[in-house]
Amino acid sequence: MTAELVRGQNHPLPQTRLEIRVSAGHPVVACATCSDPHGAVRDEWIAHPGAPTLPGIEVSRRATEAPRFTVDLDAVPEAVHQVNVLLALPQGAGGPAHFGATAAPFVVVTGQDDAELASFTITGLDAETALVAVELYRRQGAWKVRAVGQGYAGGLAELLADQGLRKARETATAVQETVAVRIPRAEPAQLRTSAADGAYTRPATPRPNPTPGSNQTPGSNQTPGPNQTAGPDATLAPGPDATLRDGLSAAGAASSQPTPTPDAPQPPGGPINYAHPRRQSVAPPSPPPAAAPARPGQPAPPVAGDATGWSMEERLYNQVWGMFEDLARSVAAYRSAVDFAESRLDQELDQVLSDPRSRIGGTGDAAREAARAKCEELTDRARQALDRDLAQLTAESEVVEPALPPAFARWDNPAWHAYRVPMEIPMALRLGDLQLPESPELRIPFLVRLPLERGLWVDSGRSGSEAAIVLDEAQLRRLALDCAVAHAARLLAVYPPGEFTVHVIDPAGTAAPSLAPLVGSGALAGPPAAGAQGVSDTLAKLTQRVDLVTMAVRGGAADSLPPDLDTAEQLLIVNDFPHGFDDRAVTQLRYLADEGPAVGVHLLMVADREDASAYGPVLDPLWRSLLRITPVPDDHLADPWVRHAWTYEPLTVPPGSAVLRQVLDQVVAARRSWRR
Structure with a gap:
């Protein structure tokens, strides 16, 4: 590796x-x-x-x-x-x-x-x-x-x-x-002649010029398909093998040939055209928007959607992850340059101190000053390079953020005020923002793919975060519940009507104020489950659903599912864990966390790990299987490239805004109109 x-x-x-x-x-x-x-x-x-x-x-x-x-x-x-x-x-x-x-x-x-x-x-x-x-x-x-x-x-x-x-x-x-x-001398280019080309024949019509602003290069007219997008979720490995590349090249060469009409006579001895006369090829996706021409000597201005993809949503998704990687690598280069300058300064100072001649006269002081000046010069140059990269990323963020669809946008984005219930599932969902201490004003959207591949855990504890320490326990739990409700509402809003169902377990009923938007709008599948009996019934119902769907999928018998089974994606919000949970309920919860995401059952836990410390290491696999997010800023997430510690900042609804309730009302109205 x-x-x-x-x-x-x-x-x-x-x-x-x-x-x-x-x-x-x-x-x-x-x-x-x-x-x-x-x-x-x-x-x-x-x-x-x-x-x-x-x-x-x-x-x-x-x-x-x-x-x-x-x-x-x-x-x-x-x-x-x-x-x-x-x-x-x-x-x-x-x-x-x-x-x-x-x-x-x-x-x-x-x-x-x-x-x-x-x-x-x-x-x-x-x-x-x-x-x-x-x-x-x-x-x-x-x-x-x-x-x-x-x-x-x-x-x-x-x-x-x-x-x-x-x-x-x-x-x-x-x-x-x-x-x-x-240095070898460049040989003059030689044009190929018909005799040298042999049996090569040119198409009857000239090849069209590439579309301005497209990413195609001379000699290629293929656009990667949806499953070939080099997006951030693709495996970080070398590109397609030679066979795939050859196949695409051959397909591109064939598509560049003019397709004859069915009644057009074929010239004798000409090449055979295997294309179906009435079958039309799939039109390539529209190219990303072209940037405005740059001033002489100035870089081209950034454009929203300037990335690969078959749709604007996919291009924006790939562009956001590209910005994420660019910022990670730019900061890594700056930090490594500073570390190199400081380690080099230490080595030069050690050499000066180990030389007895430097102790006589002012040669030692001059050498130390020169070493420090060299270190400062290297650090300043590294900072200048970082500032240049940050300026470019900031300019790109300023044009990308307003163009994001609701699933990728903050709650204060105008896209939510113009919200319409979607008819298909988006590629990803925004859970918050990420930032580094070198650029606290530059925030990168934290996007996760849909459907969710793992559950979410909103940590209501006070360990590890400076922002959480200054809050009292009740205030922190309230913020954690508000964060969970906002994420659940966002998931309901980005799925088509009736394709997402939310259940709530609130054993002691302490989450009623925060759950008011979900309960009041009628977005929940039922009232929040309270008490030990409510916990047991809800977990048993979802566990049975996971068992039935898993057996149907493995046996290839999806048609044999009970007609009353809800096939929509399921989200279970768990509050005050482990209050109201016995050993059987804890086992069922672990089962849902492990097997649920594969068949559309997801967890959203609001819990403090210290409250479940009595279980010891038994629950460690449960916590590790969930994606931990916090209701206050905390630097606990790492990128997949250089493993920086990124500060996660949750998404919050603007104070006094009714956007959350308006969105939920539209979701419920669409569900009723579609009778789902």
Whole structure:
């Protein structure tokens, strides 16, 4: 399994015979330097195209778009404790002037068996013309790889000088001269002739130009289908296999041929057309809205729905998850750059303190000031790159948020005031907002796919959250109940009429004020179940439904279900757990949490885990099976890319707003009109 690294992150190397591959999209110069335990680089410890080999190390002999480094760490001298992988742009080659004008270089470390061990995408580059991509270093007899991504605007000479090479400028000049001689000349393009094409025939009609604003590229007229969307819920793995790609390419080539009419005569000896004469192909989805032309020198303004998808809803969903990933990786790059700058400062200060000569005169103070200035410079540059990314994401959020449909929108969005009961289930539901401390004003919608794959747990406890500690227990429980009712109302509103049913267990009747919108509108399947008997009856009914549907699905006998069985999605709101629950009821609740989501039965628990501490570890699987959300902001959620701790902020109905009751009234009215 490949480890995707960010700046400053390290990863152990299980093998010592490695190959480091770089994909830059343009010619780059590959170099490698070795350093001792103190970080010093000797003049003879550098490999470059003019001298491509060192003991255990070999680099590419010319500037190329995909240079490779061959490393045998067992053959590296014992005095070497670190191997630095360097990349530089060739001078005077007609290529890009700096790394910021090109695609981000991609580095992958593979083992002897060609298995990928670690990868690193070097983002955030601007005016740099040389950089340290990764470093292999020895720690306690084992080797590790660290993602560095440190760039130098002064080029290879500045990089080598920073590593302590005495003849840095002379070496950099020699490397550039060697590369300039070995850069291959571009061959002129040759046009194919009819004789060279052989049996190739062109279609009778010219190919139409691609639609402006579409994502199609020359040579492809295929739009991914609904099951091929590269959305956030797709598995993070390489793309489709070669067979699928070939099939799509062949289909695209066939669809570009003109379809003859049924009565049109076929030319003798021509190609056979296997298309049905009266069958029309499915029209591709409308392209995302095109952005307004940007001013010269300015980036194009963001557009809502500027993502892949077969519908506007799917494009917005993918765009939101793209913003989520972009913010996660931008902040990860900033944090790793700051950590790298601080660790480098510590190393340089340790070197100054370990040198007795620095204690005499002012050389030590000057070295410390220089180290601190370098650390501040790196930190400032990292912050500038982060601010640039945050500005782009903020501008995108400002155009995406107003365009979201009700299922994706906050309660204060005008989409809820223009609410109409839907006729189909949306892709996802918004449960709240996510934010990071580096950008508290930028909030990313927290979307989960529908139908729900796991239950929800609104934590009414006071543990772990600073915002919860300042509230008293009664106020926190009231907020948790209000949050649960708002989520239940949102689920009722986004499903078609009669396709979603809500049940409530309130053993002590303490949730009556918060449940008033659901009870007063008639949106519940029945009155809230109270007492131990109500708990037992409700759980028995839902458990029986799960058993019947599960057996019908496994046996392929869905028609044999009882006619009075409610086939709609079921949501059970549980308040004051475990009050009113005996051992049998607890077992049934665990069964619903495990088996219910697969057959359309979901839990929405409002509980404090401390109240159920008497059960000990017996209920640990129950809590783990539920998605924990909080009625107050809390940083307990992690993203799937770099595992940041994100602050979750719940959705709240604006004070004094009647939008919740209005939406529920429309849901109940639609259900009655449809007699469901």
